[in-house]
Amino acid sequence: MGRRSGAPSKGDQREQALLDTAETLLERIGLEKMTVDAIAKGAGISRGSLYFYFGSKQEVLAALVDRTMAAIRAEAPNTAEDLASSPLDAMEKAVGRVEKAWREHGTVMRAAVDYAAVHPAIGRSWNETVGFFAETMTGLLLRAGVPDGHGPADAPALARALCWMTERSFYQASCAAGDELAQAAATSMEIWRHIMTASTPPAN
Incomplete structure (x- = not known):
C-alpha cells in the first residue's frame, strides 16, 4: 500500500x-x-x-537544485498549452517566467551552473531542465513558421541554441552587482522575436 x-x-x-x-x-x-x-x-x-x-552538504545542494528545477519544469506546460496566445506572446510569457525564476531562486540556479561540471547529479538536473524548455520552445518556433528538421536553421537546433543562450544571459545578469535581469529578459525576447518573425510568412 x-x-x-x-x-x-x-x-x-x-x-x-x-x-x-x-x-x-x-x-x-x-x-x-x-x-x-x-x-x-x-x-x-x-x-x-x-x-x-x-x-553531505553536496547532496543537500543536489537535492535543492533538483527541487528548484522540478518547480521550474512544472511551468513549461503553461507555454506549450497556451494556444490562445500568438507564438510571440507565448514566448514573451515564457521568458518572463524564466526571469521570475532567476529572481526568486537565483542563488540556487547560479550554484547549479557553477557546480554542474563537477557534480553529476546537479549537471544532469540542470541539463534536463534546459533540454525540457528547448523542446517546449521548439513548439513555439514551429508555430511561428520555423521549419522542422535536423539542420542548423531548423526549429529544434535553434531552440536548443537560444535556450542555452538565454540561460547564460540570465546567469551573467544574476551575477552582476546591479539588477540586470530585466535587461537580460528584454534582450532575450528581442533575439527570440527576430528568429520568429524572420520565419513568419508574409500576409496575403
Missing part, C-alpha cells in the same frame, strides 16, 4: 526544512562556508538526523 495520500509526513517536512535552510544559507554565506551543522541547526534537527536524509 502507498505510504501517504494526504499531508506530508514528518520526514518529508524535515527534508523540506533542510532544503529551505540550505537555500537561505547558500544566499547568505555560500556553499564553501555552509556546513552540515548549520543546515541541521537551521532545520531544527540534529546533525545525525540530517545524515538520515543526506550524506
Whole structure:
C-alpha cells in the first residue's frame, strides 16, 4: 500500500526544512562556508538526523537544485498549452517566467551552473531542465513558421541554441552587482522575436 495520500509526513517536512535552510544559507554565506551543522541547526534537527536524509552538504545542494528545477519544469506546460496566445506572446510569457525564476531562486540556479561540471547529479538536473524548455520552445518556433528538421536553421537546433543562450544571459545578469535581469529578459525576447518573425510568412 502507498505510504501517504494526504499531508506530508514528518520526514518529508524535515527534508523540506533542510532544503529551505540550505537555500537561505547558500544566499547568505555560500556553499564553501555552509556546513552540515548549520543546515541541521537551521532545520531544527540534529546533525545525525540530517545524515538520515543526506550524506553531505553536496547532496543537500543536489537535492535543492533538483527541487528548484522540478518547480521550474512544472511551468513549461503553461507555454506549450497556451494556444490562445500568438507564438510571440507565448514566448514573451515564457521568458518572463524564466526571469521570475532567476529572481526568486537565483542563488540556487547560479550554484547549479557553477557546480554542474563537477557534480553529476546537479549537471544532469540542470541539463534536463534546459533540454525540457528547448523542446517546449521548439513548439513555439514551429508555430511561428520555423521549419522542422535536423539542420542548423531548423526549429529544434535553434531552440536548443537560444535556450542555452538565454540561460547564460540570465546567469551573467544574476551575477552582476546591479539588477540586470530585466535587461537580460528584454534582450532575450528581442533575439527570440527576430528568429520568429524572420520565419513568419508574409500576409496575403
